[in-house]
Amino acid sequence: xxxxxxxxxxxxxxxxxxxxxxxxxxxxxxxxxxxxxxxxxxxxxxxxxxxxxxxxxxxxxxxxxxxxxxxxxxxxxxxxxxxxxxxxxxxxxxxxxxxxxxxxxxxxxxxxxxxxxxxxxxxxxxxxxxxxxxxxxxxxxxxxxxxxxxxxxxxxxxxxxxxxxxxxxxxxxxxxxxxx
Amino acid sequence: xxxxxxxxxxxxxxxxxxxxxxxxxxxxxxxxxxxxxxxxxxxxxxxxxxxxxxxxxxxxxxxxxxxxxxxxxxxxxxxxxxxxxxxxxxxxxxxxxxxxxxxxxxxxxxxxxxxxxxxxxxxxxxxxxxxxxxxxxxxxxxxxxxxxxxxxxxxxxxxxxxxxxxxxxxxxxxxxxxxxxxxxxxxxxxxxxxxxxxxxxxxxxxxxxxxxxxxxxxxxxxxxxxxxxxxxxxxxxxxxxxxxxxxxxxxxxxxxxxxxxxxxxxxxxxxxxxxxxxxxxxxxxxxxxxxxxxxxxxxxxxxxxxxxxxxxxxxxxxxxxxxxxxxxxxxxxxxxxxxxxxxxx
Numbered sequence: 001x002x003x004x005x006x007x008x009x010x011x012x013x014x015x016x017x018x019x020x021x022x023x024x025x026x027x028x029x030x031x032x033x034x035x036x037x038x039x040x041x042x043x044x045x046x047x048x049x050x051x052x053x054x055x056x057x058x059x060x061x062x063x064x065x066x067x068x069x070x071x072x073x074x075x076x077x078x079x080x081x082x083x084x085x086x087x088x089x090x091x092x093x094x095x096x097x098x099x100x101x102x103x104x105x106x107x108x109x110x111x112x113x114x115x116x117x118x119x120x121x122x123x124x125x126x127x128x129x130x131x132x133x134x135x136x137x138x139x140x141x142x143x144x145x146x147x148x149x150x151x152x153x154x155x156x157x158x159x160x161x162x163x164x165x166x167x168x169x170x171x172x173x174x175x176x177x178x179x180x
Numbered sequence: 181x182x183x184x185x186x187x188x189x190x191x192x193x194x195x196x197x198x199x200x201x202x203x204x205x206x207x208x209x210x211x212x213x214x215x216x217x218x219x220x221x222x223x224x225x226x227x228x229x230x231x232x233x234x235x236x237x238x239x240x241x242x243x244x245x246x247x248x249x250x251x252x253x254x255x256x257x258x259x260x261x262x263x264x265x266x267x268x269x270x271x272x273x274x275x276x277x278x279x280x281x282x283x284x285x286x287x288x289x290x291x292x293x294x295x296x297x298x299x300x301x302x303x304x305x306x307x308x309x310x311x312x313x314x315x316x317x318x319x320x321x322x323x324x325x326x327x328x329x330x331x332x333x334x335x336x337x338x339x340x341x342x343x344x345x346x347x348x349x350x351x352x353x354x355x356x357x358x359x360x361x362x363x364x365x366x367x368x369x370x371x372x373x374x375x376x377x378x379x380x381x382x383x384x385x386x387x388x389x390x391x392x393x394x395x396x397x398x399x400x401x402x403x404x405x406x407x408x409x410x411x412x413x414x415x416x417x418x419x420x421x422x423x424x425x426x427x428x429x430x431x432x433x434x435x436x437x438x439x440x441x442x443x444x445x446x447x448x449x450x451x452x453x454x455x456x457x458x459x460x461x462x463x464x465x466x467x468x469x470x471x472x473x474x475x476x477x478x479x480x481x482x483x484x485x486x487x488x489x490x491x492x493x494x495x496x497x498x499x500x501x502x503x504x505x506x507x508x509x510x511x512x513x514x515x516x517x518x519x520x521x522x523x524x525x
Contacts, residue, residue, distance in 0.1 A: 074426040077462050078302065078340050078418075079407035082429070096304075096345070106304065125459055127467040142467030144309065158464035160306055160349065 041090075048093045048111050051153075051178050057170030058100035059107075068092040076108075087120050088113045099167035104160040107171065109153055118149040125156075139172065146172050150179040246375040246383060251444045252396040253479065254288050263478035263515060265487065267524035271453045272320035274475035274524070278449065279324055281521040282477055288447045289395050291329035296389035297321055297361065299399040299451075300416055301337040301352050303462055304345040310454040311463040313401045315351035317451045317475060321399055322359035334389035336364035337419040340461075343367075364389055371422040378438025380431055385422040395446040398481070402488040403456035403463070408432045409499050411461050412488040413448045413481040414440045414510070433500035437508050440481060440501075450476040450484045452491050482511025483518055 045067060052065045069091055073081040076094060094108040112118040122138065125147070130140035139148035146157045146168035155175060159165035256262075264281035266274040279285050289295055299313035307314055318335065325333050335356040339346035343365050347353035353363050364370055364387060371385040390396060400416035407429060408415055417439035418428060428435045452474040456463045463469070472491060478484050482505040486496035496502045496513040506513055 071424065071426045074429060075340065075424065078425055079405045079411070079429065079432065079461055080459070081426075082407050127458055127465055129467040130465060142465030144306075145465035145467070147465075156464065158305075158309075 044111060045091060048091060048109065051109055051175055052093065052095060052107075054178070055174050056097075057167070057172075057174035059097050059105070059167055059171045059174075060100075062096045062098050062104075065093050065095045068094065083124060084110060084112075084121060087117045087124075089117075089121075097171070099164050099171075101163055101167075103164035103167065105164040105168065105171070106158050107175075108156045109175070110155070112149075112152055112154050115149075115151050118152055118154040121154050122147065122149040133169070136169070136172065136176075141168070148172055148176065150176045153179055246373055247391055248375045248377070249386065249390055249442050249444075252393070252446045253444050254395070254446050256479065257283060257287065260287065260519070261521050262480060262518035263476065263483055263487070263520040265474065265476045265520065265522045267472075267474045267522075269473055271314050271316040271451075271473075271475065274453075274473070275317055275320040275449060275477075276324070277523055278475050278477035281523065282447075282479075285324040285328040288397070289325050289328040289330050292331040293329075293394040294332040294334070294389075294392060295325050295330045295395040295397060295446075296334040296336060296393040297325065297356070297397045297399055298337060298390075298416065298419060298445075299335070299352055299356075300401050300411070300419060301343075301346045301350050302340040302419060304341040304349050305463060306349060307351050308454070308466060308469065309463050310401065310403060310456040310469040311461065312346070312350040312352060313399050313451045314453040315355035317449065317453060318352050318399055319355035319359040321397060321449055322356050322361045325397065326360040330395075333361045334364050334393065335361035336366065336370070336387050336389055338366040338387060338422055339419075340425065366422065368422070374442075376438055376442050378435075378441065380434050381428075381438040384439075386420050387422075390420050390443065396443060398443075398445045398448040400448070400450060401455070402450060402452045402491055404458055404460035404468075404492055406460060408436065408501060409494060410485070410489055410492055412485045413450060414485055414501050414505055417443050433504050436501040437504045437510070440505060440510055441508055445481070446479075448478060448481050448484050450488055452476065452488065455491055457492065478518070478520075480511035480515070480518065482506055482513055483515035486513035487515045 049065055052061055068076050070085055073092060090111040090113045092108055092110050097105050097107050099105060112121060126140055127142055130142040133139040133141050144159045144165055148155050157168050157171060159168055261282050264278040266277045268274050299318045301312050303311040305311035322333055347365060357363055366387060370387050372388050372391055373383055374386045374391060376382060376384045398413055398416055400413045403411050405411040414436050452472045454469050454471050456468055457470055458468040476484055476487055482502060485502050489496045489499050502513050505511060
């Protein structure tokens with residue numbers, strides 16, 4: 001009995017220290033793991049990054065394509081992140097780009113895990129005054145922007161001048177071609 | 181043993197089978213045993229204390245040694261106007277008229293004082309896209325502060341997107357510099373750790389002008405925000421902090437109030453030249469932008485945000501941080517009840 005008591009008391013210190021350290025450094029609560037998440041994140045990342053390779057309708061990536069996970073998404077779109085995460089967002093690939101004549105634009109491709117999620121975020125963000133695009137289903141264009149979804153991807157492109165705006169449909173078509 | 185001869189499970193005694201062991205000491209443990217238990221108990225108690233200390237180091241820093249941000253509010257002259265709303269096609273003129281209606285910049289800034297102006301420069305967006313404060317509004321505020329005799333005028337913000345792009349694309353850096361401001365980009369070296377003392381935020385890395393300045397002028401834009409419904413004056417204080425933004429969104433309304441309670445600005449100028457009605461805070465499409473050609477100024481951030489909420493078609497009582505701001509004593513959403521001047525339109 002004495003040994004048992006000794007062992008119990010001796011186990012208290014490490015157990016307590018462990019519990020307290022865990023509480024003190026506990027990470028923020030995470031969103032639930034999305035249903036249908038691909039088994040291989042690395043493979044999905046590779047596919048996502050590959051969208052920016054090859055022909056981009058004359059546009060070019062200016063520097064690099066950056067990837068953002070759930071936490072990092074807040075550093076890219078701040079308070080808009082939760083509505084993506086609620087819809088099983090997996091990862092974002094974003095890049096500053098230039099049209100063939102050097103005008104600036106940016107392009108963000110959100111991997112929404114499943115086509116239904118991409119459709120859902122497209123519907124949620126669709127501007128009331130944005131116009132559908134002729135011969136390009138599931139796309140809208142507002143002045144200075146072009147937004148579409150295809151498969152599991154939701155794509156938002158923004159132009160910073162009129163020349164870049166004119167180049168957005170070409171980039172969109174090239175990206176969509178890679179999403180088949 | 182119990183009185184009926186069965187073993188007593190609670191009895192201290194010899195190990196079973198060791199018939200040569202000495203008889204149990206029912207008066208207590210022997211000295212060695214007592215020493216063991218005492219030392220182990222002391223270790224356990226010490227561990228409890230150590231555990232608490234380690235936990236405190238991780239999540240609740242000892243904030244007593246850190247600097248705090250002082251209260252930047254100015255005294256209100258008797259009979260002074262609380263809030264001015266000006267409508268007109270020229271943003272700079274709107275700013276001038278609003279400040280004049282409040283009693284002039286001299287009410288807020290005295291000769292030689294160091295002033296920091298804080299627009300929203302969070303996004304790699306053009307002024308037309310209405311994600312950042314209008315550069316003409318910022319420039320006019322800087323000009324008025326310089327004219328009031330300020331010894332130093334800083335202009336800064338902790339951008340969400342790449343700061344170099346945001347400061348340039350927004351047009352704010354160029355406009356503020358031309359008006360006489362010293363632009364402070366949010367490089368790592370520009371932040372100092374301070375005591376936030378909020379309900380959620382205990383400490384934070386803040387852009388140094390907010391620690392050193394005598395006066396702080398908030399210049400937010402009015403826009404829709406996906407999580408907090410709106411981003412205006414109170415929400416604009418997110419831009420004083422460095423570090424990962426995800427931690428601020430666990431309870432966004434209370435985080436906003438923690439920061440607003442920390443800064444306590446001298447003056448707030450709400451830019452509604454163009455407002456972003458959807459897809460905020462980033463925006464991008466001009467389809468989401470509405471031109472209102474309006475500037476509002478005052479000293480009550482809650483009142484200004486309540487007014488701004490109405491521009492977005494929101495009921496101020498439905499916006500969590502406005503309600504929480506009122507509860508925290510930061511102001512009143514009943515802006516109609518303040519001494520308000522409306523000009524133009």
